[in-house]
Amino acid sequence: MILRKTKILHNSPIPMSLTFFNNQGPGEKTEKATPKKREKARKEGQVAQSQEVGTAFLLISAFLALRFFAPMMLNRITSILHFNFTSIDLAQNFRDPQFSAWFIWATFGQVILVILPIAIVVMSVGLFINIMQVGWKPTAKPLKPKFSKLSPLKGIKKVFGMRMLMELFKAILKFAVILTVVFFVLVDRVDMLQMLLYMDLFAAVAIIADLFVTVGLTVGILYLFIAAADYAFNRRKHEKELRMSKQEVKEEWKTMEGDPMIKSRIKQKMREVSMRRMMQDVPHADVVITNPTHYACALRYDRERGGAPILVAKGRDHMARRIKDVARENFIVMVEDKPLARTLYSVVDVGDEVPPELWQAVAEVLAYVYRLKNPAS
Numbered sequence: 105m106i107l108r109k110t111k112i113l114h115n116s117p118i119p120m121s122l123t124f125f126n127n128q129g130p131g132e133k134t135e136k137a138t139p140k141k142r143e144k145a146r147k148e149g150q151v152a153q154s155q156e157v158g159t160a161f162l163l164i165s166a167f168l169a170l171r172f173f174a175p176m177m178l179n180r181i182t183s184i185l186h187f188n189f190t191s192i193d194l195a196q197n198f199r200d201p202q203f204s205a206w207f208i209w210a211t212f213g214q215v216i217l218v219i220l221p222i223a224i225v226v227m228s229v230g231l232f233i234n235i236m237q238v239g240w241k242p243t244a245k246p247l248k249p250k251f252s253k254l255s256p257l258k259g260i261k262k263v264f265g266m267r268m269l270m271e272l273f274k275a276i277l278k279f280a281v282i283l284t285v286v287f288f289v290l291v292d293r294v295d296m297l298q299m300l301l302y303m304d305l306f307a308a309v310a311i312i313a314d315l316f317v318t319v320g321l322t323v324g325i326l327y328l329f330i331a332a333a334d335y336a337f338n339r340r341k342h343e344k345e346l347r348m349s350k351q352e353v354k355e356e357w358k359t360m361e362g363d364p365m366i367k368s369r370i371k372q373k374m375r376e377v378s379m380r381r382m383m384q385d386v387p388h389a390d391v392v393i394t395n396p397t398h399y400a401c402a403l404r405y406d407r408e409r410g411g412a413p414i415l416v417a418k419g420r421d422h423m424a425r426r427i428k429d430v431a432r433e434n435f436i437v438m439v440e441d442k443p444l445a446r447t448l449y450s451v452v453d454v455g456d457e458v459p460p461e462l463w464q465a466v467a468e469v470l471a472y473v474y475r476l477k478n479p480a481s
Contacts, residue, residue: 137346163324
């Protein structure tokens with residue numbers, strides 16, 4: 105018997121805490137960021153953004169603009185060269201500072217007019233892509249100096265971290281894309297390139313310009329795939345950085361909505377103040393209509409003010425007993441009317457007038473009270 109008993113004890117289950125098998129600690133950030141944290145991160149400039157997206161669209165827009173504005177740009181460049189060559193005869197005037205300043209400004213003005221259309225297109229596309237990624241909400245916080253960024257340890261982590269490896273991989277991939285595109289475009293047009301030596305200047309320039317634009321557009325289109333992958337990576341990384349622990353979410357909701365314990369205490373205090381004010385109005389009532397035990401409703405009718413009687417107090421169970429106690433202390437007439445008491449309690453709020461559908465029943469009760477107070481009349 106002893107051996108059997110000992111065996112049973114050894115085979116009995118051992119109580120243990122299952123939290124030992126839970127890998128998620130209390131500070132594990134597993135929850136999605138709340139709108140408040142997202143807004144705070146946005147104000148600090150922490151957004152899911154990829155520079156490669158902007159670069160891809162800038163390449164495409166710049167080379168499309170170059171192809172579209174090429175004839176106009178060629179005409180302006182020709183006029184600039186003509187202006188400069190015809191100004192050789194005026195070389196003696198360059199000794200005059202005013203003439204030199206005018207000549208320089210005129211030349212640079214023509215150059216700016218050549219570049220301006222492409223610059224406007226590139227700036228507009230860059231701004232549009234940036235707004236599409238992060239929206240329009242400029243902030244200067246990322247420009248503020250942070251001395252924490254000067255930490256050598258953090259600098260080493262950045263150099264040998266995952267982000268730097270990703271940048272190195274992107275750089276190698278971009279270089280490979282450009283080399284591949286240039287190789288295939290040149291191989292496809294090798295016969296045309298061999299004929300450049302036998303062409304006039306303008307025809308050769310047009311072919312080279314077309315080749316340059318073709319390479320740029322092809323690189324830009326292929327670059328879109330790199331940009332899409334980079335944006336997806338950055339967005340995932342951004343969401344991971346914004347994650348919060350369950351405790352952080354709880355504390356944030358407490359801050360936004362208030363501590364539930366404090367809110368319940370405030371509500372309790374408000375109820376106590378309301379009940380105290382209500383009990384102070386009971387001695388001024390004309391009648392208390394009872395259930396008789398569960399409900400009590402105190403009514404007051406002001407003949408000078410007119411209108412309908414007003415419900416100055418109502419209560420159920422314990423509060424009903426308190427209303428009746430105050431009514432006895434102040435010699436207020438109590439009338440038992442179960443349906444009317446229940447209806448007044450359910451339909452009318454404290455401080456409101458009795459609705460028209462109850463006027464007849466309340467008038468009969470008040471008439472009975474007035475007859476008790478003035479039997480001679």
